[in-house]
Amino acid sequence: MKNTKDKIDEAKRASGADSCVECGRCVAVCPMAEMYANFSIEMSPRGIIKKTLMGDPVVEDKNIWYCTECNAGTDTCPQGVSCRDLIRKLREAAVDENLLENAKTCKCCGRAFVAIPVEDFVFARLKDEPANVFGVLDICPPCRREIYLLRNA
Numbered sequence: 001m002k003n004t005k006d007k008i009d010e011a012k013r014a015s016g017a018d019s020c021v022e023c024g025r026c027v028a029v030c031p032m033a034e035m036y037a038n039f040s041i042e043m044s045p046r047g048i049i050k051k052t053l054m055g056d057p058v059v060e061d062k063n064i065w066y067c068t069e070c071n072a073g074t075d076t077c078p079q080g081v082s083c084r085d086l087i088r089k090l091r092e093a094a095v096d097e098n099l100l101e102n103a104k105t106c107k108c109c110g111r112a113f114v115a116i117p118v119e120d121f122v123f124a125r126l127k128d129e130p131a132n133v134f135g136v137l138d139i140c141p142p143c144r145r146e147i148y149l150l151r152n153a
């Protein structure tokens with residue numbers, strides 16, 4: 001069984017974070033800068049990478065839950081560092097540690113499937129939609145697929 005340090009090491013390996021040269025290109029294209037009024041270097045891909053490389057307590061850090069997993073920073077990185085893969089792995093480690101306060105769990109299967117800050121951003125833009133739209137967003141995509149297949153069998 002891997003411990004949290006092993007999982008962080010795996011996150012670094014999988015994302016190539018060790019190769020970061022701190023150029024900031026990922027920050028310049030990251031949509032979080034426009035999404036969140038409280039956007040800061042702490043929340044930015046470069047900030048998360050730096051904290052991970054410095055050995056700061058990043059799995060417990062709320063800032064790992066704002067990322068949309070859009071991959072924009074990854075596409076623009078001259079070193080091929082994947083901010084998306086790093087943050088995904090850090091979130092997986094947080095879920096394994098039961099640090100679920102920033103992760104929404106599926107009403108059907110109970111698995112964590114969406115980051116609450118990202119959902120809050122989406123819900124704020126859907127505020128005028130019918131209430132059933134929000135119900136759909138309480139169920140993870142694999143469970144929605146199962147329900148769809150059962151209904152249409």
Ligand code: SF4
Pocket residue numbers: 019020021022023024025026027045046049073076077078079080081083
């Ligand atoms: S674009 Fe790549 S090298 Fe530049 S700060 Fe971001 S992760 Fe590091």
Ligand code: SF4
Pocket residue numbers: 026029030031032044045066067068069070071072073074083084087
């Ligand atoms: S994957 Fe996350 S950290 Fe990277 S650019 Fe997209 S929102 Fe920003």
